Structure formats: structure tokens, C-alpha cells
Amino acid sequence: MDKYMPISWYIGTEWTMPAKVSKVVVKVEEVQNLNGRESQYLSNELIEQEQKVEIGSALTPVDCYVELLVRQLVVGERARCFIATKTEEIRFILTLIKIEETKEIYKLNVAEMYALAMRYKENGVVMFKQYPYFAHAYFSRAAKFLISYKPFEGLTLHKDGISSEEMQMLFTQIQTNLAACLLNEQRYDDVLYQTKFVEEHPNATEKSIYRRAMAFYHLKEFEKAQKLIESVSNYQGKKEFAKLHQRLGESWKTSNEQYKNVVKRMFS
Numbered sequence: 001m002d003k004y005m006p007i008s009w010y011i012g013t014e015w016t017m018p019a020k021v022s023k024v025v026v027k028v029e030e031v032q033n034l035n036g037r038e039s040q041y042l043s044n045e046l047i048e049q050e051q052k053v054e055i056g057s058a059l060t061p062v063d064c065y066v067e068l069l070v071r072q073l074v075v076g077e078r079a080r081c082f083i084a085t086k087t088e089e090i091r092f093i094l095t096l097i098k099i100e101e102t103k104e105i106y107k108l109n110v111a112e113m114y115a116l117a118m119r120y121k122e123n124g125v126v127m128f129k130q131y132p133y134f135a136h137a138y139f140s141r142a143a144k145f146l147i148s149y150k151p152f153e154g155l156t157l158h159k160d161g162i163s164s165e166e167m168q169m170l171f172t173q174i175q176t177n178l179a180a181c182l183l184n185e186q187r188y189d190d191v192l193y194q195t196k197f198v199e200e201h202p203n204a205t206e207k208s209i210y211r212r213a214m215a216f217y218h219l220k221e222f223e224k225a226q227k228l229i230e231s232v233s234n235y236q237g238k239k240e241f242a243k244l245h246q247r248l249g250e251s252w253k254t255s256n257e258q259y260k261n262v263v264k265r266m267f268s
Contacts (some may be wrong), residue, residue, distance in 0.1 A: 018071045021116060022055045022102040026070060029093040034062070037085075044093060050097060056119060057128050060260055061134055065198065069094055099166045110149060111161030114170065117142040121174050128180070136181035139174055146171045172208070179211040191215035198228070206232060210240055217244065222252040 018024050027050050031042045039062040040046075041053060055071065058064040065083045073079060073096035083090040108116065124138035149155065152164040154173070175194045182191045195212035198204040209228055216225035225248050235241040 006256075014118050016102065017074055017097060018055055018096070018099055019102045019104045020055060020071075021105065021108065023100040024053050024070060024096060024102075025050050025053070025098040025100065026053055027051070027095045027097055029095075029098075030091070032091040033085075033088045034090055035088075039063050039066070042090075052100070056116065057123070059123060061131055064134055064137075066094070070096060075099055094168075095106070107144070109161070110155060110167075113145050113149070114162045114167060117145040117174070118170060120145070121170065121177065124177060128177070132181060132184055136178070139178045139181060143171065143174045143178065146174070148162075172201075176205060176208040176211065179208065179215075183211055183214060186218070187217045188215040192219075206238070206241075210244070213241075213244060217248055217251070220251075222248055226252075 010148050026041075026047065028042055028046065029048050031044075031047055038060040040060070041051065041058075041063050053067065053070060055067050062083065066068055066081075067170070069079070069081050073094065075096055076099060078093060078095040081094050083093055103112075105113075105116075120138045120142035124135040124142070126135075127138065128135035146167060149167060151169040155162055155164040155167055157163040157166075175197065179191045179194045182188075182194065189209060192215050195208050195215070198208050198212045209232055213225045213228040216228065226245070229235050229241055229245050229248070232238065232241055235245065
């Protein structure tokens with residue numbers, strides 16, 4: 001294919017572009033200004049070689065953006081690409097050589113959607129510590145995939161390939177992970193929304209209980225936080241719960257003293 005194609009190459013033809021669920025073959029050339037940033041797709045070992053990319057597998061910010069760029073191309077298109085950073089632009093040439101598989105999200109069956117949501121959840125777990133913003137994006141997308149099947153009670157292993165229990169368990173795990181992201185962002189009301197299931201399911205995980213209690217603590221709803229913590233068996237012997245319980249008691253005492261001082265000043 002010529003390096004530069006006339007505009008007539010695009011006109012009058014229906015072109016296929018990669019969907020969110022796609023396996024493609026690409027080639028990357030002339031990478032500039034990566035400067036130590038993590039990237040599988042732009043790594044020196046793969047420059048100017050054909051490489052397979054499964055959309056939705058990126059585990060670094062750079063690769064997440066590369067996948068977005070791949071999805072803008074049609075087969076055979078060669079494009080000069082730029083990714084802005086705080087200090088400079090990462091530059092490279094990207095060619096979409098072939099689409100091996102592609103499927104729109106709305107065409108996935110229940111089992112395929114479950115597998116995709118599971119992959120996004122696992123990607124988010126890997127990225128959470130170093131790249132929490134991108135982890136949050138993965139968890140949010142995974143949750144949206146599953147919400148379309150609620151209520152899950154109608155799902156069966158025989159009919160759908162996934163049981164309602166499996167779907168509910170994955171959805172709860174994703175909500176718990178979202179709560180961790182929202183705590184980092186100090187969005188405490190949203191944490192409470194994502195962890196409402198704690199009040200409804202007696203077998204909620206300790207992680208989800210802890211994150212809900214932490215949100216109540218930051219919102220100064222100390223009684224609700226205390227009740228949650230003390231619902232956990234042997235919470236005194238669990239480091240994080242014991243620490244939060246102690247902080248809760250100290251903050252509650254301080255809050256009461258401040259309230260008494262305010263009242264005292266009002267009527268003195």
C-alpha cells in the first residue's frame with residue numbers, strides 16, 4: 001500500500017472498523033518520546049513487526065490510548081498518531097493490517113458478556129495500585145455490561161451458560177472494587193450507593209463492609225460506621241477494622257466535645 005492514499009480510497013466503500021470486542025493485527029513504527037513509560041504495544045521488541053492486539057487487554061495508560069486509536073482505523077489505514085502527556089507528545093505511526101475477529105457489544109450472548117466483564121475487572125485489579133483512574137474506567141465498563149442483565153434471577157446455567165449466582169457474585173465484586181476507587185476520590189456518597197448490597201446480603205465480604213464503614217466514617221455518620229464494624233466477627237482481631245474502630249471512637253468523642261462547646265457558646 002502506498003504511504004499516502006488519495007481521498008478516493010475512503011469514498012464509496014463501506015469500511016469495517018474494530019469494535020470493542022476485536023482481535024486485530026497492527027504494526028507500529030517510528031515511536032518517539034516514550035521515555036520509559038510502560039507500553040507493550042510500543043515496546044522496542046515489537047516496533048516494525050506485526051503484532052496481535054486484543055481490544056480491551058491494555059494494562060498501561062499508553063496502551064489504553066493505543067487501543068482507542070486502533071479503533072479509529074480501517075483495515076489498511078496507516079496513521080501518524082499522537083498521545084499528549086504532561087511534558088510532551090508520544091508520537092508513532094500505526095497501521096491496522098487486519099481484523100481477525102470483531103463483534104459489537106450488543107451482539108454478545110450472556111456468557112460472552114460475563115467473560116468480557118470478568119476480563120475488565122481483572123484488568124482493573126492489575127492497574128488499581130499504579131493507575132487508579134484507568135482501573136476505575138475498567139470497573140465502570142464491566143459494571144455497565146452486567147447491569148443490562150438485571151435482575152439476575154432469570155439467568156440459568158442451562159439456558160444462558162452462566163448462573164444467576166455467578167453473575168451476582170461478579171457484579172458484587174465489581175461494585176466492591178468501584179467502592180475502593182471512589183474512596184480514593186473522596187466520593188463517599190457514591191461509595192454508599194455502590195455498597196448498598198452490604199445491608200441486603202448477610203454474606204457480604206469484609207472488604208465491602210470495611211469500605212462502606214469507611215465512607216460512613218468520612219461522612220461523620222459515626223453510629224452507622226460503628227454498627228457495621230461491630231457486625232464483623234472478631235473485628236477486634238482484624239487490623240484494619242480495629243484501627244478504623246479506634247479512629248471512629250476518637251472522632252466521635254471530638255465531635256461531641258465540639259458540639260458541646262458550640263452549644264455552650266450559644267447560651268453563655
